[in-house]
Amino acid sequence: MAYDVCDLVDRSVAAETVIKYKYIVKIQMEAGHITEIFSSFQGEGPYAGKRQIFIRFAGCHFSCFYCDTSSARDPKPRFCNLLLLNKETYSKRNPLSTNAVIDCVKDLLTPDLHSISYTGGEPLTSHSFVKEIATEAKVVMHLKNFIETNGYSATAFASLADSKCFDFASIDIKLMSHRAVEEKDYENLYSNAMDCVKISADRGIETIVKIVVIRNTAVDEIEKLCDDLAGFNSRLKFVLQPVNVNITTQPHLHRAGIVPDIEELFKLSEIAGRILPDVMVLPQVHKFMRIP
Ligand code: SF4
Incomplete structure (x- = not known):
């Protein structure tokens, strides 16, 4: 509290x-709406393999065509699914209070825990709720906090960053080709996401910038994005993440062949590496492990 x-x-x-x-x-x-709470390994970026407790907040304004967490875009699901360490699941009626979420976190603590991941959906849509949980986790439980966001609101992100409760921020910058928003709104989205990166880096939060890469991603777009990031903070980590397609739930995307080939990834990585010091390419490893 x-x-x-x-x-x-x-x-x-x-x-x-x-x-x-x-x-x-x-x-x-x-209090707020949460889709699910569970313990797993981080599946993306430089902290892949680290044990986290994931709090998946409900709701997302975007409409990325490759979205594989569409169930989390519902802003008001009736229930939050809690997956316990013994693999039992049960549902809690939404909205949940901060105390109820903290109780779930306590049930999921393990000796190898790296941090709490605030993910979605989009956690910035619930930023006051996120901040209250993160404050409790940091100040009372002495845990580390890791936010995963699409950076749609620099104002909401700043309110979290200013709480000094976040150790890590992974900011997913959308490309125009992702169709997250309408074309007329893209510039505003891009500028907010860039501001989130700057705020995060300026506040000393370990900052990861993630770009989902689809086939035929424009080289110029990645180059410009890297140029825009270059002035912020030399320690930020830049991740190119080839899009994941679920053959069962997204057969149309599988047929469309949207996964980039290795030559494209080499090229984009080289372009980024000319501008930024810490570049990596990594798919979502939790999908290979068949874990949430
Ligand atoms: S930002 Fe994430 S949750 Fe929202 S539509 Fe895009 S991929 Fe899905």
């Missing part, structure tokens, strides 16, 4: 407790 000490303006405000002269403690209890 997070506490916010504020100047007292009106002593009659309900649910606020006057504690001393001109100060009050306002008890903030956020």
Whole structure:
């Protein structure tokens, strides 16, 4: 639970407790919709293989054509699925309180835990809720926090970064060809995502930039993106992630052949490597392990 000490303006405000002269403690209890909570290995980027507790927040405004977590785009699922360490699953009715989420986290603690992953859907759509959970995890439980976001709102991201509760941020920058948003809105999306990267790097958060690569990704687009990133922080990690296609649930994408070939990946990696110091290419390894 997070506490916010504020100047007292009106002593009659309900649910606020006057504690001393001109100060009050306002008890903030956020609640929100979560799709699932589970323990697994990180499947993407430089921390692939690290054990995490994943909190998958509900809702995403985007419509990436390759999205494989479409169930998490529903902003108000009735239930949150909790997968326990003994493999039992059970459902909790949404919305969940911060305390309820923290109780789930406690049930999933393991000795090899690296961090809590705040993922989605899109966690920035629930940023106040995310911040309250992350504060509890960091300040009370002394855990590390890792946010995975599409960076659609620099303002929402800044409110998380300013909490000083996040150790890692993986920011997924969408390309125009991903069709995450309509063409007329792409510039705004790109600029917000870039601002998120800058805010993250400036606040000393370990920053990972991820680009999902589909077949025939424009070389110029990757080059420009890398140029734009080059001034931010030399320590940021840049990941090219070949798109994953699920043959069972996305047969149309499988038939369309959207997975890039190795020559394209070599080329894009070389272009990025000319501009940025820390470049890697990695598919989603958890898909090979058949784990969530
Ligand atoms: S941002 Fe992520 S969750 Fe949202 S539509 Fe794109 S791939 Fe799906």
